[in-house]
Amino acid sequence: MADTPWWRHAVIYQVYVRSFADSDGDGMGDLPGVRSRLGYIADLGVDAIWLNPFYPSPQADAGYDVADYRDVEPTFGTLADFDALVDGAHRLGLRVIVDLVPNHTSDEHPWFRAALAAAPGSAERARYLFREGRGPGCDLPPNDWQSVFGGPAWARVFEPDGSGGQWFLHLFAPEQPDLDWTNDEVRAEFESILRFWLDRGVDGFRIDVAHGLAKDPDMPDIVAGQQTSGPARAGHPHWDRDEVHEVFRQWRRVTDSYDRDVAFVAEAWVETPAQLARYLRPDELHTAFNFEFLLAPWDAAGLRAAIDSSIQALAEVGAPPTWVLSNHDVVRHVTRYGGGDLGLRRARAAALLMLALPGGAYVYQGEELGLPQVIDLPDDVLQDPTFFRTGGVERGRDGCRVPLPWSGEEPPFGFGPSPAPGATVGHPWLPQPAEWAGLTAARQATAPDSMLTLYRQALRLRRSLAEEGAMTGPLEWIDVGSGPIAGDVLAFRRGTGFACVVNLGEEPADTPADLALGARVLLASGDVGDDGRIQGSTAIWYGSDRL
Numbered sequence: 008m009a010d011t012p013w014w015r016h017a018v019i020y021q022v023y024v025r026s027f028a029d030s031d032g033d034g035m036g037d038l039p040g041v042r043s044r045l046g047y048i049a050d051l052g053v054d055a056i057w058l059n060p061f062y063p064s065p066q067a068d069a070g071y072d073v074a075d076y077r078d079v080e081p082t083f084g085t086l087a088d089f090d091a092l093v094d095g096a097h098r099l100g101l102r103v104i105v106d107l108v109p110n111h112t113s114d115e116h117p118w119f120r121a122a123l124a125a126a127p128g129s130a131e132r133a134r135y136l137f138r139e140g141r142g143p144g145c146d147l148p149p150n151d152w153q154s155v156f157g158g159p160a161w162a163r164v165f166e167p168d169g170s171g172g173q174w175f176l177h178l179f180a181p182e183q184p185d186l187d188w189t190n191d192e193v194r195a196e197f198e199s200i201l202r203f204w205l206d207r208g209v210d211g212f213r214i215d216v217a218h219g220l221a222k223d224p225d226m227p228d229i230v231a232g233q234q235t236s237g238p239a240r241a242g243h244p245h246w247d248r249d250e251v252h253e254v255f256r257q258w259r260r261v262t263d264s265y266d267r268d269v270a271f272v273a274e275a276w277v278e279t280p281a282q283l284a285r286y287l288r289p290d291e292l293h294t295a296f297n298f299e300f301l302l303a304p305w306d307a308a309g310l311r312a313a314i315d316s317s318i319q320a321l322a323e324v325g326a327p328p329t330w331v332l333s334n335h336d337v338v339r340h341v342t343r344y345g346g347g348d349l350g351l352r353r354a355r356a357a358a359l360l361m362l363a364l365p366g367g368a369y370v371y372q373g374e375e376l377g378l379p380q381v382i383d384l385p386d387d388v389l390q391d392p393t394f395f396r397t398g399g400v401e402r403g404r405d406g407c408r409v410p411l412p413w414s415g416e417e418p419p420f421g422f423g424p425s426p427a428p429g430a431t432v433g434h435p436w437l438p439q440p441a442e443w444a445g446l447t448a449a450r451q452a453t454a455p456d457s458m459l460t461l462y463r464q465a466l467r468l469r470r471s472l473a474e475e476g477a478m479t480g481p482l483e484w485i486d487v488g489s490g491p492i493a494g495d496v497l498a499f500r501r502g503t504g505f506a507c508v509v510n511l512g513e514e515p516a517d518t519p520a521d522l523a524l525g526a527r528v529l530l531a532s533g534d535v536g537d538d539g540r541i542q543g544s545t546a547i548w549y550g551s552d553r554l
């Protein structure tokens with residue numbers, strides 16, 4: 008393991024900065040807050056952190072609308088706070104990944120302001136995707152593309168005299184105009200932004216909407232069968248086009264010129280693992296989130312297919328798989344898997360499954376506490392543009408972004424200083440459910456059966472087993488026999504000293520015959536019966552010299 012680059016097997020903790028820890032009591036998390044809790048993250052046993060965007064931004068999309076790529080939003084701190092955070096993380100052996108948002112800027116970015124002030128056809132407008140409208144008076148958008156957040160993907164510019172001007176493309180909110188990646192200035196600027204953060208010591212970049220940078224220059228309508236969001240099919244006019252790969256080759260040359268292991272992780276929503284693998288060719292990006300795994304329902308056959316197809320497709324380009332169960336864009340998996348006690352038991356088993364697979368993995372803050380999606384946030388606190396752009400039809404993603412409960416019996420649960428009695432300011436930017444008193448990190452830290460204890464045990468064991476060479480081999484499925492209950496069981500070994508068995512059904516299942524001899528339970532996500540059977544919704548890690 009020692010000479011393998013860290014990113015091939017790292018577990019990376021996703022820090023959603025707004026909701027992690029609030030050091031100054033404004034109700035919003037910040038970089039000093041993250042720094043103050045680095046000990047907790049290191050103690051969890053992960054290898055790195057990924058920070059969601061903390062750059063200056065009007066926050067039209069929670070920071071994914073960047074107004075300045077080389078600074079820190081004052082609400083989140085300063086560049087000096089960032090440097091101190093990186094230094095503190097490195098001292099604890101944690102690497103730091105930052106979020107790069109190349110598909111679009113904020114509408115308050117100086118480039119976009121200059122574009123609006125300049126004339127059609129100008130160099131300023133050429134950095135974005137301005138086009139003439141269609142129809143009489145050019146009153147219709149240039150094509151039928153839809154925003155991922157709902158509504159048309161085009162907004163019109165109005166000239167100072169009130170007359171309608173050109174339209175600009177925004178695949179997300181109108182406050183997020185898309186850049187034109189055929190423009191040399193755009194390419195040079197992002198190369199320089201990469202170097203800016205690399206020179207400040209970061210260890211990697213998460214690439215936002217990596218599959219979206221290239222657009223068909225003819226801007227045709229979407230053909231039947233294609234869709235705006237969701238996985239991209241071949242031939243799509245703005246998702247997963249061949250031209251994006253040249254951008255990533257250029258970036259790879261930048262990171263390769265540094266004399267340390269720097270890693271990219273792509274957010275690329277594509278339809279198949281084979282498409283994803285194209286982003287991970289040896290001269291492109293290092294890793295990419297495995298959304299196939301995240302999207303798979305709680306079903307043995309479906310999960311096994313997602314695991315197999317990902318491992319195979321990525322092996323062809325020599326890239327490691329990178330597993331993920333939750334992030335700031337999707338419903339938290341305790342809730343996705345059924346919610347309540349069932350969802351929690353399944354999420355516990357899923358954690359052991361994910362952390363036993365070959366490759367790397369991401370842990371989204373709060374999943375180690377078993378946090379569910381908050382599904383009853385009142386309308387007037389919601390901030391996600393999806394909620395507004397769909398006229399409230401979609402509630403949006405705020406329910407997975409509620410600030411973490413750290414300690415205490417009532418909100419803000421140690422997320423930040425408690426507001427003075429009766430104060431209207433200083434409350435967490437999204438309200439925390441009162442019942443999260445039972446889920447605080449402080450309470451779980453000392454409870455032997457808590458989710459936090461399970462994650463800590465699993466991550467430590469994963470690290471020590473890898474060091475011993477017991478958990479480094481390729482995945483090899485173990486025969487689980489046949490029959491209705493066996494069909495709910497996933498069992499695999501990694502090399503000769505480690506195996507993982509997951510019973511996804513609700514009935515107890517027999518231990519696979521292959522394992523019975525000499526295997527001892529290292530860790531279980533639920534009760535282990537005396538009869539050697541595996542309870543429903545339970546995963547077990549086994550160790551043995553003879554597995």
Ligand code: GLC
Nearest residue numbers: 068071108179215216335336
């Ligand atoms: C990515 C981010 C998401 C954001 C979108 C637009 O999908 O994860 O949070 O809204 O890109 O930048």
